[in-house]
Amino acid sequence: xxxxxxxxxxxxxxxxxxxxxxxxxxxxxxxxxxxxxxxxxxxxxxxxxxxxxxxxxxxxxxxxxxxxxxxxxxxxxxxxxxxxxxxxxxxxxxxxxxxxxxxxxxxxxxxxxxxxxxxxxxxxxxxxxxxxxxxxxxxxxxxxxxxxxxxxxxxxxxxxxxxxxxxxxxxxxxxxxxxxxxxxxxxxxxxxxxxxxxxxxxxxxxxxxxxxxxxxxxxxxxxxxxxxxxxxxxxxxxxxxxxxxxxxxxxxxxxxxxxxxxxxxxxxxxxxxxxxxxxxxxxxxxxxxxxxxxxxxxxxxxxxxxxxxxxxxxxxxxxxxxxxxxxxxxxxxxxxxxxxxxxxxxxxxxxxxxxxxxxxxxxxxxxxxxxxxxxxxxxxxxxxxxxxxxxxxxxxxxxxxxxxxxxxxxxxxxxxxxxxxxxxxxxxxxxxxxxxxxxxxxxxxxxxxxxxxxxxxxxxxxxxxxxxxxxxxxxxxxxxxxxxxxxx
Numbered sequence: 001x002x003x004x005x006x007x008x009x010x011x012x013x014x015x016x017x018x019x020x021x022x023x024x025x026x027x028x029x030x031x032x033x034x035x036x037x038x039x040x041x042x043x044x045x046x047x048x049x050x051x052x053x054x055x056x057x058x059x060x061x062x063x064x065x066x067x068x069x070x071x072x073x074x075x076x077x078x079x080x081x082x083x084x085x086x087x088x089x090x091x092x093x094x095x096x097x098x099x100x101x102x103x104x105x106x107x108x109x110x111x112x113x114x115x116x117x118x119x120x121x122x123x124x125x126x127x128x129x130x131x132x133x134x135x136x137x138x139x140x141x142x143x144x145x146x147x148x149x150x151x152x153x154x155x156x157x158x159x160x161x162x163x164x165x166x167x168x169x170x171x172x173x174x175x176x177x178x179x180x181x182x183x184x185x186x187x188x189x190x191x192x193x194x195x196x197x198x199x200x201x202x203x204x205x206x207x208x209x210x211x212x213x214x215x216x217x218x219x220x221x222x223x224x225x226x227x228x229x230x231x232x233x234x235x236x237x238x239x240x241x242x243x244x245x246x247x248x249x250x251x252x253x254x255x256x257x258x259x260x261x262x263x264x265x266x267x268x269x270x271x272x273x274x275x276x277x278x279x280x281x282x283x284x285x286x287x288x289x290x291x292x293x294x295x296x297x298x299x300x301x302x303x304x305x306x307x308x309x310x311x312x313x314x315x316x317x318x319x320x321x322x323x324x325x326x327x328x329x330x331x332x333x334x335x336x337x338x339x340x341x342x343x344x345x346x347x348x349x350x351x352x353x354x355x356x357x358x359x360x361x362x363x364x365x366x367x368x369x370x371x372x373x374x375x376x377x378x379x380x381x382x383x384x385x386x387x388x389x390x391x392x393x394x395x396x397x398x399x400x401x402x403x404x405x406x407x408x409x410x411x412x413x414x415x416x417x418x419x420x421x422x423x424x425x426x427x428x429x430x431x432x433x434x435x436x437x438x439x440x441x442x443x444x445x446x447x448x449x450x451x452x453x454x455x456x457x458x459x460x461x462x463x464x465x466x467x468x469x470x471x472x473x474x475x476x477x478x479x480x481x482x483x484x485x486x487x488x
Contacts, residue, residue, distance in 0.1 A: 020076035022119075022126045024111050026205050031081045037225060040085060044233050047082035051103040052420065054110070055401065088220060089233040091213040095352065096234055098398060101206055108202055112195060117162055120191075129201065131164040131194060139163055142181065142188065149181035150190055162191045170197055234352070242295040242344045242425035251297040253306050259296075263431035265424045266365045266377075266407055267350060268292050274361035279314030284354055284362040286325075288345050290332055295344035295425040300333040347401050347422045366391070366400040366407075383410050 035043075083104070090100035115123060117133070124131050139146070139159070147158045171187035174180040174197075181188045189197065221227050251259070260272040271289040275281050281289065286307075293303060307329060308321050316325070327336055334341035347364070356363040365374055371392060378388045387410040394403040405421045408414075412434050421427060 020073065020080060022123050023072075023076060023079075024108070024115065024123050025080065026127050026202055027080065027083050027087075027209070028127075028205065030084050031077075035081065037229075041229060043078055043082040044085040044089065044229075046078070047086055048233060051086070051100075051107065052422065054103050054106045055399075055420075086233065087210060087213055088226075089230040091210045092217065092230070092234060097207075097210045097214070101203065101210065102398065104206060105199060105203060109195065109199055112198060124198070127201075129170075129198065131166050131170075131189075131197075134163050134165050134188065142183070145181050145183075146188060146190075149179075149188075151179055153190065164189050164191070164194050166194075166197065170201075173200075240423070240426070242423060248297050249299050249302075251302075253298075253302055256293075256306070259428075262435060263428050265404060265427040267363065268424055268428075269381075270365055270377075271361050275310055279310055279312075280316070282360055282362075283328075284356065284360055286328070287332070288350065288362040290329060291342055291344040292424050292428075294332060294342075296428050300330065300335065303329050303333070344423070344425050347404070347424065350424070351400055364400055364404075366395050366403040371395065378407070381411070383407070 086100060090096040112120070112123070121133055134142075143155065143158055146163065147153060147155050150158070153161065166187045166189045168175060168182065168185055168187055171180055171189055171193075174187060174189065174193060175182065180193070220230070256272070257276075260269050264272060268289060271281065271285050271292075274285065275289070290303065290307070293306070298306065304326055307325065308318065311321050311325065312318055330336045332342045350362075351364045351367045354362070356368055365377065369377070374395065375388055375392060378391060379385075383391070387406065391403045391406050391410075394400075394406060401421055404427070405417055408417055408421060408427060408431070412431060414434065417430065419426075419430070421430075
């Protein structure tokens with residue numbers, strides 16, 4: 001891929017569908033055309049937003065959407081290029097590669113599921129997966145064998161379901177589990193299991209491609225135009241800006257202890273507790289917690305008073321605080337140095353950068369805590385056993401922000417928060433809205449095992465933070481997801 005400062009000038013002649021014969025792909029061939037840096041960044045941010053939606057919905061989704069439109073060259077081009085841009089940004093560490101792989105897998109699963117039978121077969125041919133749908137006559141002939149060999153299907157479902165003739169080497173897992181009918185060296189796989197085989201192929205291809213891309217990083221890192229963009233993308237946050245809070249000056253210092261229990265996310269509750277107990281936080285903790293407090297409404301004067309009162313209870317006297325710590329607090333508020341008004345850290349920044357070491361309390365507890373210590377912490381905060389189990393399962397699957405959402409739901413007694421949680425200050429704002437009556441609290445005990453079903457109707461908040469009685473936020477995300485696909 002080449003980049004220029006001019007607007008995109010390449011337009012393929014003839015049949016514009018030729019480079020992208022299908023709306024779905026394995027992204028095996030990198031783009032070769034020239035694009036502007038503006039388009040580079042625009043494509044990357046749009047796809048990152050999409051993957052954030054997928055991250056929020058991927059574990060709990062889904063409802064079906066409209067079929068994909070097959071003829072839009074520009075949408076296919078954008079899909080192709082944006083994937084490779086984020087592949088560059090997210091190949092830089094094992095953590096980033098895992099996150100990117102998981103979201104792209106969920107995105108692919110959704111899109112593959114939306115294909116019609118004909119388009120599914122066309123895609124399989126396109127990626128050289130020789131899985132041929134068997135004829136109705138052959139299916140009827142083998143109906144009894146298919147029924148006996150395929151768990152979960154009754155005879156009616158066998159007749160309704162499409163089956164594929166797959167080479168045994170591609171269906172080894174199904175064969176080992178005795179979940180597929182074998183004849184003449186071929187496995188006869190129902191469409192529900194074809195998804196898993198195709199996804200496994202996609203995972204292998206993308207995982208290998210990410211490793212190869214990582215090896216090419218030195219040549220890209222030498223490009224002073226691209227490297228800052230790629231670094232920014234891998235840690236970027238695409239939600240609201242919490243650097244300026246409407247509640248500035250409305251939070252009283254004497255209320256912070258109570259607020260930390262009721263409305264702070266676990267990461268900030270942990271920092272506040274450590275500060276009160278130790279009368280000190282290291283630099284990483286002061287930055288993360290100090291900017292959060294700024295975001296919820298503490299003025300500079302309040303912040304100086306809050307930190308000074310706590311630090312002088314420990315080993316720091318007033319003079320040392322004024323000389324050694326007050327400057328950094330004023331700096332965070334844009335009153336010193338470059339006069340930069342620093343923004344509170346997003347979940348992604350906390351999860352992906354500056355992991356805590358011994359004696360530190362910053363970071364994300366769901367990402368950086370030992371599972372057993374996290375379990376004990378959750379239990380001490382009166383999270384019910386079933387909720388602790390659900391949170392730990394999400395953590396095990398590396399769904400750290402979803403684990404935080406589950407913690408929010410359990411501690412606020414709501415079934416579904418109805419929005420994608422990606423910022424500690426967003427957590428605080430939504431908590432305060434619920435506690436002040438801006439969202440209906442559930443009246444019946446929830447069935448926690450069903451709480452990941454995001455298609456339930458729940459109270460939500462629209463873009464203007466006006467309470468509604470429908471799941472508008474989640475629906476809007478779904479509509480955005482489906483709109484993206486209907487452009488393909």
